[in-house]
Amino acid sequence: MPxxxxxxxxxxxxxxxxxxxxxxxxxxxxxxxxxxRINSRLRADDPALRARAQAALAHxxxxx
Numbered sequence: 001m002p003x004x005x006x007x008x009x010x011x012x013x014x015x016x017x018x019x020x021x022x023x024x025x026x027x028x029x030x031x032x033x034x035x036x037r038i039n040s041r042l043r044a045d046d047p048a049l050r051a052r053a054q055a056a057l058a059h060x061x062x063x064x
Contacts, residue, residue: 003030007038007056018060 004010004021013021025031041053058064 003028004034005030005037007041007052010034010038010056010059011052013059015059022060 002009003025004013010021022031025034038053038056041049041056044050044053054064
């Protein structure tokens with residue numbers, strides 16, 4: 001499974017594979033950097049970027 005690096009990568013991951021993706025990200029110490037990128041998009045001026053970041057968080061299982 002490729003390591004997700006962007007909101008789009010997260011959103012393209014099938015929902016049933018999200019738990020394994022998170023485990024892989026944690027093992028490779030890539031989960032925190034991904035979350036930092038997603039959180040930075042939440043503060044973007046572009047509403048589309050903010051919406052994509054919110055969707056990525058929801059896809060990962062984080063509630064609003």
